[in-house]
Amino acid sequence: PLSVVRGRQAIAYAIYRESMIRDLLLGQAKIAHSIVPEDSWAYTAGQIYRFDPAMSKKLLDEAGFRDPDGDGPQLRFSKPPVFKISGASVAARNYSGVIYDYLKAVGIPVQIETAELNTLFDELRRGNFQIFYGQWTGGNQDPIFYKDLFATSEIPTETRASRNRSRYSNKELDALLEEAVNTWDREKGKVLYARIQEIVSRDVPVFPLWYQANMVIAKKNVKNIQVDASGDWGFIRNLSVE
Numbered sequence: 001p002l003s004v005v006r007g008r009q010a011i012a013y014a015i016y017r018e019s020m021i022r023d024l025l026l027g028q029a030k031i032a033h034s035i036v037p038e039d040s041w042a043y044t045a046g047q048i049y050r051f052d053p054a055m056s057k058k059l060l061d062e063a064g065f066r067d068p069d070g071d072g073p074q075l076r077f078s079k080p081p082v083f084k085i086s087g088a089s090v091a092a093r094n095y096s097g098v099i100y101d102y103l104k105a106v107g108i109p110v111q112i113e114t115a116e117l118n119t120l121f122d123e124l125r126r127g128n129f130q131i132f133y134g135q136w137t138g139g140n141q142d143p144i145f146y147k148d149l150f151a152t153s154e155i156p157t158e159t160r161a162s163r164n165r166s167r168y169s170n171k172e173l174d175a176l177l178e179e180a181v182n183t184w185d186r187e188k189g190k191v192l193y194a195r196i197q198e199i200v201s202r203d204v205p206v207f208p209l210w211y212q213a214n215m216v217i218a219k220k221n222v223k224n225i226q227v228d229a230s231g232d233w234g235f236i237r238n239l240s241v242e
Contacts, residue, residue, distance in 0.1 A: 001108075002081055002130050006063035008204035011131075012049035013056040014106045015099055017209055024094055025212065032208035034197055035140055035149065037229035041186060042143035042193040046201030056106040067107055080109035081130040084123060087114030092133050095209075099133075124165045125156045132165075135212075138232030143193045147177045150200060168205035 001007040021029045030038075033045040057067070065076040083100070085092040096112050103110055110131065115123060123129055139145060148154055152174050154164035173196060180192040200206075214227045221242045227235050 001063070001065055001077060004063045005203055006059040007065065008207070009049070010056040010059040010063070010106065011103065011108065012204055012207045013052045013059065014108065015102050015207070015209075016051040018051065020095065020098055021210055024091075024098065025210070028213035028215070029210035030213075032211050033201065035136075035145060035200075035206065035208055036143055037140065037211065039229045040141065040143060042190060044194040044197045046194075046197040048201075049207075053106050060107060065107070076107040077109060080111045083110040083112045083131040083133075084120060084129045085112065085114055085133050086117045086120050088117055091135075096133055121161075125161045127156070127165070127167055129165075138228070138230050138234070141228060141230045141232065143189075143196075144181050146193070146196050146200065147181055150205060151177050166205040168203070170199065170203065173199050 017031055021027060021031070033048055034043055036043055060076055061067070067076060083096055085096050087093070093114070100110055100112060120132070124132060124134075139148075148163045150164060150168050150170070150173060152164075152169040152171075154162040155167050155169065156162045156165065176192055176196050176199070180189055180196060183189050183192065211229070212231070214229075214231050216225055216227055218225060223240045223242060224238050225235065226238065
């Protein structure tokens, strides 16, 4: 079911991110519609997924994964998709448990599997997963990050650990990415990246959950604390001490 666009879109509509932010992150996050921060010059939201279980069920029906008896949230698959997380991450365990409930409510069973972090990364590199939860910190300030995550050329191999772990491949997107990363005209780049985000958000190879708040605790004599929206640690080089 994860190879079908409507199946992935159904998952996006089934997850109540606002509730998770309120209850699990105590409000310290903001809904994400893109993999790049909102303050990026290339940011556009693309296709937006609001919590809509009815739409989720409709998309599953259209994709051929029908409710077996039509009277409620029955399991639509004979074999549940595997949802892999790091067993060492308390946050991942908490989030995956809530997501499990949201998906089950629309008829998508998942089987949560935990693994040691290095083992999980190896499984992701090999493509031995269907769903996984991960968190990015920094590196997404520049929209070239789209190429890292979604270009066909970035699909991992046995000898190369690249970032396109979902094995997403789209020739139209590849051409747009190649043009975008090789243009110096920012206005032209904005148009290209808007089209790129439109495709990525429509196809949902990755579903962004939220931008988590960045909190800094410092003594009063530490000045010039300007944290980048990406969460990158680069701001430390500009700190000053009085």
